[in-house]
Amino acid sequence: MLPWILGFLLLDAIPMIVSFYDSFTKFNILNPPKWVGFKNYIEIFTSDPLFWLALRNTLWWILFSILARLLLAITTAAILAKNRGNMKIFRTFFFLPAMIPTVAATIIFAFILNPVYGPINSFLHFIGVKNPPLWFYDPHWSKWGLLILSTWGIGDSMIIFLAGFLDLPDQLEQVAELDGVSAWKRFIHIKIPLLTPVIFFTIITGVFQGFQYFTQGFVISSESTDSSNSMYFLNTHIYIMGFKYFYMGYASALGWILMCLTLVITILLFKTQNKWVYYHNQGKKL
């Protein structure tokens, strides 16, 4: 127990307490922290347009990355669950990209989505698309490019949904099939509701990951020398303010705001789960 307590204190509790204190100070690393009360928080909400830009980008990211992740992971898992004979090979095939280090994958995608010599745009030209997107070089398309990059690593979500599909009781579907219900309707009205706990889990973890999103956007911004801030997220803002401009107190306040946002959204999601999440071992009706 003691090692865990020590680890928790040194690596979690104490840094959190120090960071909370720093968020109420003017602290630039170069001088000791100076108490300023709520000044950092007021500054963030009233005088920092980059915060609002970063927040918009982050919320966009959370919404669309969760949607994309759900759609692709459920579809892939459903197909794999049906083809159990070849499941092992394809499961490995779909999971492999998730094993590649994030920065390496990001740099690879910077090439894949290069508008002039990348294979995606070469293919789009080949099939007759006259003006394919400029992806990471165009602020209107850059986040969509990041979304494509993120779906490459859906292996982890796919595995969870696959486990969910394999765990579904067969009886309900067999009865519905005997009653003449179509495959699509069985999928929508039986399988998906039974999978709602997994969907809920994916959404919650997607919210956490979305608010923590940093690496891919930061690396791609450097690769494409993006100055338009279309790939500027909340964690990017925290990093820039804290480690580039040395406003540690300000960055700490941003960190706590990020934490509160994550908490609020998570609580709201938990409150709504009674309305749409079906836990079949609790005897609730579909």
Add this chain to the structure above:
Amino acid sequence: MKNFLKTMSIISLIFGVGAPVFSNWIQPAFATSSVTVWFPWSQGDTTPFKAAIARFEAKNPDLRIIAKYGITFDKSLAAINAGKAPDISFDFGVDNVARYCASNTWINLNPYLGGKSGFKINDVFPRSTTVDLTYKSDTCALPLTTDAFALFYNQALFNKAGISAAPKNTDQLLEDSIKLTKFNADGSIKTAGFVPWMGYYCCGWGASTVAKIWNAKWYESPEQTALSSDPNWQTAFSWIQNFIARVYGNGNFMKGETKLLKFVAGAGDEWGCSQDLQSGRTAMTIDGEWRVGYICQSDPKHNVAALNYDVAPFPTSTSNSVAYGSGLVGGIVTGISKGAPNPSGAWRFLKYLTTDTQSLIEIANQLHTIPSTTAALKSKQFKFDPHLRTFVQIVQNPGSGYKAPSVIGRQDEDLINQLMTKLQMGQSPNVKKAVEDTSSQINSAIKMSN
């Protein structure tokens, strides 16, 4: 006899093999003090520093230099903050020097410069390398080596277009760019005359370059930016939009912007042989002196042609023509840490390292930069590629320098770069409001810092 020879052999072995080992023990016994220096360089780049240390210790046997390599300045900063500072550390760039001066992260060197072992800065360094190292009369850093920016141009494309000399002002830059720019059959850009675009390669085009070209002021006072009050900024932004419209858009800014965005997206690897200047995709570009070292030799096997190029100072605006010949200059700086265990010893080594001609030339050659003292720049020992001559002249031009020092480091430059990006993408139709918004962001940042 046998025993005598045996004894003499053993003694010879001890002194012959052991002496180098023992000397490391003996010297510290003679050295009365030591100085710790954290260098950010590693591997082969440490060679000239080790040589400089050896020469210094030979001349100063009472002072031992404890050198640690591969320690970047953020780690030095953390150590200074933790009270475990090295005596001397280095930063790449002059952006944060004002901040270090204001917070005493690096100590004020004025007492040392004015003391018995001091010297007059202007007697040793060209003005361009030190003008930005002082904040409110305190000098807290000295230059080690420096970078400079100039206009690289493709001589072969110039000859083909009938242009006899590099443009000296922004009017000539525009006219020459129109002559040099070529389009493909589908209207896309084949060869760009000049690309005034934020995000086109790393360092040549941005707020610092623009301020130098148009002589735009950075600050009215240490607390107030001049971005919205100095009309030269507005003139610069209007020129850029007009340039994009006329050179690439046939008079239409959005057309030009769309074409240029696509052109920039296809830029070749900045550090390889497909870089746009090298490949002839761009006729003129503003870049640092390191570009000379990256120009590739002819390599038919890999489809690389030799580049016939030259270098000139970058053009200035027509109202700033007196400044032609000067440029953007700034490089590696070094200072003595707050809480340094041996500041007087540190000063002795700092003075040596930043003023010794042989050391500076060896360091500049190793790091592919330019030495920062007048003596080193004029020394016959400083042998350099002929293309670097322009940079050497720029460094010695009294009008050269970097941006005005500020307690917010390079945050002001980053905010103006973001403004320039919005303007070049046509995202801010109301230019005046966009400029005012950025001004108030800069002023807020200064207030937050104070």
